[in-house]
Amino acid sequence: MANAGGCIDLLGYAAAALVLATFSARSMTALRSLxxxxxxxxxxYAALTWLPPVLALHALLxxxxxxxxxxxxxxDDLL
Numbered sequence: 776m777a778n779a780g781g782c783i784d785l786l787g788y789a790a791a792a793l794v795l796a797t798f799s800a801r802s803m804t805a806l807r808s809l810x811x812x813x814x815x816x817x818x819x820y821a822a823l824t825w826l827p828p829v830l831a832l833h834a835l836l837x838x839x840x841x842x843x844x845x846x847x848x849x850x851d852d853l854l
Contacts, residue, residue, distance in 0.1 A: 783823050790816035803848035810840045 793813035800806035814837040821830035 783820065786816055786823070787820040790820055803851055804845070807840055807845040807848045811837065811845065814840060 790813050793809050793816060797806050797809045797813070800809055814833045817829060817833040818837065821827070821833065
């Protein structure tokens with residue numbers, strides 16, 4: 776279990792990389808998909824490292840990205 780901390784850190788870095796990737800998204804669907812993936816990774820990271828503010832933020836952002844953002848993006852892409 777000595778490497779568990781390193782794996783948890785990688786989870787945090789992956790989540791941060793997904794946030795950066797949202798800035799290069801060319802469509803709203805891609806942006807929301809990346810945001811949802813980053814929310815999920817940040818929730819896991821925050822739960823494993825016990826970072827309540829990060830956990831709360833991404834727990835609140837996830838349903839917004841899922842329900843409001845992605846649904847709107849998909850509708851816009853279909854029109």
